Amino acid sequence: MDFLEFVSTRQSDRAFDPARPVEKEKIERIVEAARLAPSACNAQPWHMIVVDDPQLKNRVADATSARVLGMNHFTKQAPVHIVLVEEKVNLTSGMGGWVKQKDYAQMDLGVIAAHIALAAHAEGLGSCILGWFNESKMRDILSIPDSKRVWLDIAIGYSVQPLRPKKRKPLEEVVSYNGYRNSIKK
Structure with a gap:
């Protein structure tokens, strides 16, 4: 399949087969693909925490759920969570960020x-990138220092959710050529 077809079949999955574990070699390929992601000035300001222990994963999932708002209750179904923690940038990236x-x-x-979401899809897995979670609980559960920011949790597993049409x-409306809001003419 070509890349456009590939990305059109990737979706944010919110239903996983909780009884089907994800093979370790698939997770290793996903984190390797993530490790190879580009970054400003090659700073690589990230740390990935793979959470695949069932009890710990359930605690992480609880930190993503909001009962009052009815959000993220599906996260316990996902057998793996990859939590992204921000690390310090290198000097060049830090200076460039300050200047710009x-x-x-x-x-x-x-x-x-x-990269993680696309690599999971390439492995035949579903994923959902989560930004809604209790950051202090996440830090406590995963022993992340208070000085670090926890930015995202990516739930990964075998999807049982049918492919939905993309609403974009x-x-x-989102592309112009040779200037902002010019016509789409090439």
Whole structure:
């Protein structure tokens, strides 16, 4: 399948087969693909925590759930969670970010999250990138120092959710050529 077809079949899955564990070699290939992600000035400002112990994974899943809002109750079904923690950027990335007033580490964490989601899809797995969680609980559960930011939790497993049609804005609303909001003409 070509890349466009590949990404069109990737979705944020919210239903996993809780009885089907993910093979360790698949997780190893996913984190290797993530490790190879590009970053500003090659800073690689991330640390990945693979959570596959069932009891610990359930505690992490509890930290992502919000009963009052009815959010993320599916996360206990996923047999693996990959938690992304921000690390310090290198000097070049830090200086560049200060000069340009951009948080390159956050951008880099988005890139690595995309690599994880696409690598999981390539392995025949579903994933869902989660930004809604109790960060202090996550730090406590995973022994993450208070000085670190926990940015994302990516739930991974064998999806039991049917493929949904993608609801995206039309191309002409999100792309322009040779200037902002020019026509889509090439």
